[in-house]
Amino acid sequence: ETGVTQTPRHLVMGMTNKKSLKCEQHLGHNAMYWYKQSAKKPLELMFVYNFKEQTENNSVPSRFSPECPNSSHLFLHLHTLQPEDSALYLCASAQQTNQPQHFGDGTRLSIL
Amino acid sequence: AQSVAQPEDQVNVAEGNPLTVKCTYSVSGNPYLFWYVQYPNRGLQFLLKYITGDNLVKGSYGFEAEFNKSQTSFHLKKPSALVSDSALYFCAVRDSGGYQKVTFGTGTKLQVIP
Numbered sequence: 001e002t003g004v005t006q007t008p009r010h011l012v013m014g015m016t017n018k019k020s021l022k023c024e025q026h027l028g029h030n031a032m033y034w035y036k037q038s039a040k041k042p043l044e045l046m047f048v049y050n051f052k053e054q055t056e057n058n059s060v061p062s063r064f065s066p067e068c069p070n071s072s073h074l075f076l077h078l079h080t081l082q083p084e085d086s087a088l089y090l091c092a093s094a095q096q097t098n099q100p101q102h103f104g105d106g107t108r109l110s111i112l
Numbered sequence: 113a114q115s116v117a118q119p120e121d122q123v124n125v126a127e128g129n130p131l132t133v134k135c136t137y138s139v140s141g142n143p144y145l146f147w148y149v150q151y152p153n154r155g156l157q158f159l160l161k162y163i164t165g166d167n168l169v170k171g172s173y174g175f176e177a178e179f180n181k182s183q184t185s186f187h188l189k190k191p192s193a194l195v196s197d198s199a200l201y202f203c204a205v206r207d208s209g210g211y212q213k214v215t216f217g218t219g220t221k222l223q224v225i226p
């Protein structure tokens with residue numbers, strides 16, 4: 001139990017679908033992150049939220065849309081994805097941005 | 113720009129032997145350094161960090177890492193490897209100055225052979 005819960009754990013969707021990934025943390029942390037993990041590639045930071053404000057958008061395509069309604073929840077809205085977007089999407093949280101991050105177990109996303 | 117390198121894709125070690133997983137980094141200022149471990153079908157778990165102070169940092173599950181400023185390295189070590197240590201290990205760095213994102217290495221797969 002890491003304190004960071006991601007749902008769903010697995011998601012298969014077509015390129016024209018719209019879906020959302022959810023992340024929830026009960027650690028009282030102020031920073032939340034979305035990462036993309038693909039085989040044989042470095043972990044890619046996508047978005048950072050600090051005190052509910054987006055502080056980093058790492059040149060992520062607009063078909064990925066984050067939402068942070070409060071400090072405990074983070075969403076990643078998906079729309080018109082491409083096959084190369086198939087990956088493990090990891091959410092993480094931290095007390096502050098210079099502190100260790102706590103990761104969820106990820107959502108394995110497959111685009112047909 | 114900051115970067116981190118893990119030169120070995122895989123490290124094999126016999127159970128009971130000491131293990132080392134290598135990491136070198138590059139930052140413009142002083143580094144914050146981290147090691148994480150990832151087991152299959154799980155997220156990353158924090159092992160240890162170096163912020164300042166003693167160059168030898170002790171972490172979870174008997175792991176430790178040594179910060180070497182002159183060699184810009186932060187190698188992960190354990191005196192006696194267990195089969196259960198087999199996993200993917202990530203080194204990460206961020207510059208201590210101002211706001212900077214954390215940069216992760218590509219990961220090293222550790223295989224402990226019974």
